[in-house]
Amino acid sequence: MPTALERRARLLGPQMTTFYQDPLHVVRGEGVWLWDKDGRRYLDCYNNVPHVGHCHPRVVEAISHQAGTLNTHTRYVHDLILDYGEALTAKFSHDLSSLLMVCSGSEANDVALRMAQAMTGKTGIIGTDNTYHGNTAAVSQLNSSKVPVGGYQDHVRQVPAPDNMAPVGGTREGQAEAFAKGVEAAIAELEANGHGVSAMILCPYFANEGFPTIEAGFLDRAIAAVRRAGGVIIADEVQPGFGRIGSHWWGHERLGFEPDIVTLGKPMANGHPVAAVVTRPEILATFQDAFKYFNTFGGNPVSAAAAMAVLQVIEDEALVANAQSVGDYALSSVNDLKGNHDVIADVRGVGLFFGVELWRDGKPATDLCAAMVDEMRDRGVLLHSVGRYENTLKVRPPCVFSQDNADLLVQVMDDALRAVG
Numbered sequence: 001m002p003t004a005l006e007r008r009a010r011l012l013g014p015q016m017t018t019f020y021q022d023p024l025h026v027v028r029g030e031g032v033w034l035w036d037k038d039g040r041r042y043l044d045c046y047n048n049v050p051h052v053g054h055c056h057p058r059v060v061e062a063i064s065h066q067a068g069t070l071n072t073h074t075r076y077v078h079d080l081i082l083d084y085g086e087a088l089t090a091k092f093s094h095d096l097s098s099l100l101m102v103c104s105g106s107e108a109n110d111v112a113l114r115m116a117q118a119m120t121g122k123t124g125i126i127g128t129d130n131t132y133h134g135n136t137a138a139v140s141q142l143n144s145s146k147v148p149v150g151g152y153q154d155h156v157r158q159v160p161a162p163d164n165m166a167p168v169g170g171t172r173e174g175q176a177e178a179f180a181k182g183v184e185a186a187i188a189e190l191e192a193n194g195h196g197v198s199a200m201i202l203c204p205y206f207a208n209e210g211f212p213t214i215e216a217g218f219l220d221r222a223i224a225a226v227r228r229a230g231g232v233i234i235a236d237e238v239q240p241g242f243g244r245i246g247s248h249w250w251g252h253e254r255l256g257f258e259p260d261i262v263t264l265g266k267p268m269a270n271g272h273p274v275a276a277v278v279t280r281p282e283i284l285a286t287f288q289d290a291f292k293y294f295n296t297f298g299g300n301p302v303s304a305a306a307a308m309a310v311l312q313v314i315e316d317e318a319l320v321a322n323a324q325s326v327g328d329y330a331l332s333s334v335n336d337l338k339g340n341h342d343v344i345a346d347v348r349g350v351g352l353f354f355g356v357e358l359w360r361d362g363k364p365a366t367d368l369c370a371a372m373v374d375e376m377r378d379r380g381v382l383l384h385s386v387g388r389y390e391n392t393l394k395v396r397p398p399c400v401f402s403q404d405n406a407d408l409l410v411q412v413m414d415d416a417l418r419a420v421g
């Protein structure tokens, strides 16, 4: 009898990665907890998709009720997508009042790039050199972990990503200016090679870059340069959005800039495949003129019901405030571990999105970080790694995470660091 892993490799391909040396075979989730097939319980400190907690009963009920009532597509008129669109766009403090619903963050970014092309008539795109924005052919051009077949195309420029331990330009204080200089150089190249600048696309938390510490205003000079060149600003809020960062609903609000296009995904419907592009009405209209666009599943009534339930739970359970208070508490407890462990080089983050960067002997401690991820899994706490050298422990739990959960995380992190350190 083949094992589940053998069946998986045969059916889904040998490169279909799993987390952990001893991959987790999960069968059930509730709140911040996951159970494996042997009945063992794990504290989920990593999964952002179940934003309001695994299998939240209100989301389950919304999906099941709507699935039992009607599910069709957006060529029919239906109230739920309109109710949801109004509720979602009301969460933006500037003039983003239109939306297009899709099924994944990749699709959202693909559409956003095409909106930028339609608005500007240009094709150049600027991203960072340590990022991921999804898996369509167009969006893959921005991914830095694997060079696309045939190499990066000439309309793409990757600028050095900000970093705490190795800041762009050499110092943290000078990093915003150095980052902007990278953007300005990319603009000059795109103008010289005839593409011009259609967009700069960034995660306003630089989540995949390892969420370096950046303050309000960090992007101002870079954004001004892009706008002067006629390009639009796309904020990929797939990771920081929906209040995870605690202080604000969106990463761009925290940094104090107003993107032209915002893309959303992962947490949007607690695991139901829902994503969206939110923008100004004229950008949506220009896009719809330039491209004939229809999405069979995007914005269907069941998806809209799931997404609406998530918005309501975030409000009713005050999860943005929870992200802030529990996040502050957890970050301060993790900071206290520094005194016990020399390998902790940097502790950073905001809200329920933080991490611990590990260095040893003056070098990023990539192997130690991988060992920590496995050790913590064996001790019943799930997290993972991030960063250019995969040497930062990444904590990004469901937003119903409590102080007790944070205490358990920190205790297990302390024990695991002693065990592997």
Ligand SMILES: Cc1ncc(COP(=O)(O)O)c(C=O)c1O
Pocket: 103, 104, 105, 106, 107, 109, 132, 133, 134, 135, 203, 207, 208, 236, 238, 239, 265, 266
């Ligand atoms: C910042 C960011 N954007 C977009 C995506 C793509 O989202 P999806 O996997 O839903 O296509 C991801 C996925 O990890 C992401 O981290």
